[in-house]
Amino acid sequence: MSTTNKTATYKLRYEPDDDGLRFQDLTYEGNFVGLEPVPDGILGDKMMRRRAKSGVLEKVSKDEVLREQFTLDELNDLNNYLAWNIWDVLVMRATEGVSGMIPRQEYEILAFMHEFYRWPEILRMTTSEAGPQGVMDIGATARREIGTKVNCVHDWCIGAVGFGMGRCGLLALEAIQPDDYLEESNEILKFMQRVLWGKRHDGYILNSQDRYRCRIHEQEVLDQLVGELEDFEPDEPKHDAFTRFNAAATLLAFLDHFDCRLGLGDTGPYPLPDGRVLIVRDLFTNEEEFHWSDVCDHEDVPHCYTVVLAIDAEAMGLAEIRVNDISTTFTRPKNYVSHITGGAVFIREKWNTPMGEVRPVALDDLGPELEKLQQATLKLYSKLARMPRRELITNGHWVYFVDMILPHLRLAGTYEKACRDYDLWEIDQRVSNYYYEITKRKFAHEVVPTRIFSGKGYLPFSEKADLRSSKYRWL
Amino acid sequence: MSSIVAEGYNAFETKKAPTGVVKYLETPNDVLALIQSGRLKEHILLVRGGTTTFLAPVLSVGATGILTMSGAPESHLGILSREFQTPCVMTIGLTDSDSRYQPGSTDDAHFEAIVQRLEGKRVRLDCHDDDVGRVYLEENGA
Numbered sequence: 001m002s003t004t005n006k007t008a009t010y011k012l013r014y015e016p017d018d019d020g021l022r023f024q025d026l027t028y029e030g031n032f033v034g035l036e037p038v039p040d041g042i043l044g045d046k047m048m049r050r051r052a053k054s055g056v057l058e059k060v061s062k063d064e065v066l067r068e069q070f071t072l073d074e075l076n077d078l079n080n081y082l083a084w085n086i087w088d089v090l091v092m093r094a095t096e097g098v099s100g101m102i103p104r105q106e107y108e109i110l111a112f113m114h115e116f117y118r119w120p121e122i123l124r125m126t127t128s129e130a131g132p133q134g135v136m137d138i139g140a141t142a143r144r145e146i147g148t149k150v151n152c153v154h155d156w157c158i159g160a161v162g163f164g165m166g167r168c169g170l171l172a173l174e175a176i177q178p179d180d181y182l183e184e185s186n187e188i189l190k191f192m193q194r195v196l197w198g199k200r201h202d203g204y205i206l207n208s209q210d211r212y213r214c215r216i217h218e219q220e221v222l223d224q225l226v227g228e229l230e231d232f233e234p235d236e237p238k239h240d241a242f243t244r245f246n247a248a249a250t251l252l253a254f255l256d257h258f259d260c261r262l263g264l265g266d267t268g269p270y271p272l273p274d275g276r277v278l279i280v281r282d283l284f285t286n287e288e289e290f291h292w293s294d295v296c297d298h299e300d301v302p303h304c305y306t307v308v309l310a311i312d313a314e315a316m317g318l319a320e321i322r323v324n325d326i327s328t329t330f331t332r333p334k335n336y337v338s339h340i341t342g343g344a345v346f347i348r349e350k351w352n353t354p355m356g357e358v359r360p361v362a363l364d365d366l367g368p369e370l371e372k373l374q375q376a377t378l379k380l381y382s383k384l385a386r387m388p389r390r391e392l393i394t395n396g397h398w399v400y401f402v403d404m405i406l407p408h409l410r411l412a413g414t415y416e417k418a419c420r421d422y423d424l425w426e427i428d429q430r431v432s433n434y435y436y437e438i439t440k441r442k443f444a445h446e447v448v449p450t451r452i453f454s455g456k457g458y459l460p461f462s463e464k465a466d467l468r469s470s471k472y473r474w475l
Numbered sequence: 476m477s478s479i480v481a482e483g484y485n486a487f488e489t490k491k492a493p494t495g496v497v498k499y500l501e502t503p504n505d506v507l508a509l510i511q512s513g514r515l516k517e518h519i520l521l522v523r524g525g526t527t528t529f530l531a532p533v534l535s536v537g538a539t540g541i542l543t544m545s546g547a548p549e550s551h552l553g554i555l556s557r558e559f560q561t562p563c564v565m566t567i568g569l570t571d572s573d574s575r576y577q578p579g580s581t582d583d584a585h586f587e588a589i590v591q592r593l594e595g596k597r598v599r600l601d602c603h604d605d606d607v608g609r610v611y612l613e614e615n616g617a
Contacts, residue, residue: 089549095566095578096525096552097545101503104526247558251527251534254551259528261551333605334548335487337560377535384528385503446579 006317019043021320028087030455040088045208048084052077059203066132076460082164083458089324094453102259105444107396114401114431116166120184122418123191130412138411139198143216147304147348149407151265153327157404159192168457178459180471212322214267225308228344228360242343245366248373249283249305258396262403265327279309295379299372302349310342477611483567485608486548487557493540494599495519499590525550540600562600564608
C-alpha cells in the first residue's frame with residue numbers, strides 16, 4: 001500500500017469513528033481464543049477495551065487511582081490489555097534475532113522474572129514513603145521537565161514488563177501458577193497506574209488509549225522549546241547536521257542501555273500553529289549508575305540530550321503518527337527524517353540538573369557534541385566487545401532490573417534505601433539459578449518470545465483467585 | 476542489466492540506491508576491522524540480527540547500505556537506519572529459494588545460504604517502496 005500521497009491525513013486519525021491504519025499484517029488473539037482476531041493500532045485498542053469487564057481501561061478518576069486495591073476483573077483487564085499492547089509495540093521488533101554482540105533475549109528474560117519477584121516490596125516501600133499521591137506526583141513531574149526518565153517507556157515497563165512479562169516468563173518456566181502472587185501483582189500495577197495517570201492527567205494511562213498521543217508537556221515548557229527552534233530546508237547542511245546529531249545520540253543512548261529502548265523517550269506529537277508537528281525526544285547518553293558509562297564520562301557526554309524535531313506533515317503526506325508506549329515514534333510514510341524542517345537541542349548534564357540550568361545548543365555548535373558522541377560510541381563498543389557473555393547478560397539484566405524503576409525511586413528519595421536495605425543491586429538466588437535453565441530447551445530464544453510476543457502466555461487470574469494471595473507453597 | 480536476488484522489509488522509503496560489494500559481518504572484531512581498513516564505504520553490509528549494538532561503530536561512521544537476515548523496521552536497527560538515513564533491507568530472503576526466516580525456529584542453513592549467495596557480490600539496493608526493499612545483483616556481480 002502506498003501512503004505517499006503528499007496530502008496530510010493524519011488528523012483524521014483523531015476522529016472518534018476513525019480506526020486508524022494498520023502498521024502490520026499480523027493479528028492478535030491472546031486470551032480471547034475463538035473471538036475475532038485483534039489488529040494493531042487504534043482499532044486494536046477499541047476492540048480490547050470493548051472486551052473489558054471493568055472500567056479500568058476507560059478514563060478513570062483520581063479517587064479510583066488512589067484506591068489501594070484493583071478488583072479481580074480490573075487485574076484481568078489490565079493483564080489482557082497490556083498483553084495486547086506488548087504485542088502491538090513489540091511483535092515486529094522481536095523478530096530481530098540474535099545480536100552478535102549482546103545476548104539480549106537471555107538478559108531480558110532473567111530481568112523480567114527478577115522484577116516480578118523483587119520489585120513488589122521495593123515499590124511498596126516507595127509508596128509507603130511517598131504516599132499514593134506522592135507516586136502520582138512523581139508522574140506529574142514529567143509534564144514540566146525534559147531530560148527525565150519518568151517517561152512512557154519507563155512507566156510502561158513497571159506494569160508491562162515487571163508484571164506482564166515477568167509473570168509470563170515464570171508461568172512459562174512453571175515456577176508459578178496463575179493464581180499466585182495476586183497481592184504483588186496489585187502492588188506493581190497500582191504503582192504503574194498512579195505514575196502514568198499523574199503524568200497524563202487526562203484519565204488514561206497509556207498512549208494507545210489516546211490514539212498514540214503523549215501530549216504531556218505543559219504549554220510553558222513547549223513555548224520554551226519552540227522558542228529555540230531553528231528552521232531549515234531538508235536540503236540544507238543544517239538539516240544534515242541536525243539529523244546526524246539526532247541519529248548519533250540515539251545510537252549511543254541505545255548502546256549505553258545495552259540495546260534497549262530505555263535510552264530514549266519521545267513525547268508528542270504536538271501541533272504547531274504553522275501546521276508542522278513537534279516531537280520532543282530525550283536521548284539518555286550517559287547513565288551514571290552504569291559502570292560502563294565511564295567512557296561517556298571521559299568524553300564529557302551529558303546525561304541527556306533533548307532533541308526537538310519539527311516535521312512538515314503536509315510535505316510528507318503524513319497519514320498517521322504514533323508515539324507508542326515505549327516512547328518511540330513511527331509514522332506512515334515511515335521516513336519522517338527527510339521532512340524535518342526545524343530542530344533544537346538541549347543538554348541536561350545530570351539527571352537532577354534543575355530545569356533552569358538545562359541549556360540549548362545552537363545547531364551550528366553541534367560539531368563538538370557529535371564528536372563526543374562518536375568517540376564514546378567507539379570506546380563503549382570496544383569495551384562491550386571485550387566483555388564475556390556472562391558479564392554481558394548480567395549487565396543487560398541490571399539495565400532492565402534497576403533502570404526501569406530508577407527514575408521513580410530517585411524522585412521518591414528511596415533509591416539509596418532500596419540499595420542499602422533491599423539489596424537492589426543483588427541478584428536473587430532463584431534468578432541466579434534460572435540462568436542455567438534459560439538456555440535449555442530453547443527457553444530464552446523460542447519458548448519465552450513465543451509466549452510473550454504472541455500474547456499466549458499471559459494467563460488470566462481465575463475466578464477462585466484470592467486478592468490477598470502471595471505464593472505459599474514451593475512443591 | 477541487473478536482477479533481483481533478494482527481498483525483505485524496507486526499513487524506510489528513500490530514493491537512495493546504494494551499490495557496493497556485500498560484506499558479511501559475523502563478530503564485533505569483523506566490525507572493528509572493517510572500520511580500521513578504511514574501506515567501509517565500498518561495502519553493503521550483511522548481518523544476521525536486526526539489533527543496533529552490533530553495528531554501532533559503522534552506523535556512527537556512516538555505512539552505505541545494510542542487509543539483515545532478521546528483524547523489521549520496528550527493530551532497533553530499523554529505527555537507527557531510518558535516523559541515519561542509511562538504506563536498509565531487513566529479513567531478506569533469496570528470490571530463488573522458499574526458505575524464509577521464522578523467529579526462534581530458523582536453522583543455520585537458512586542464514587548460511589544467504590551469506591554464500593551474496594557475500595562478495597556487487598549489489599544495488601532499491602528502497603523506494605513503502606514496504607518492500609529489493610536487492611539487485613549487478614551485471615558484473617555474479
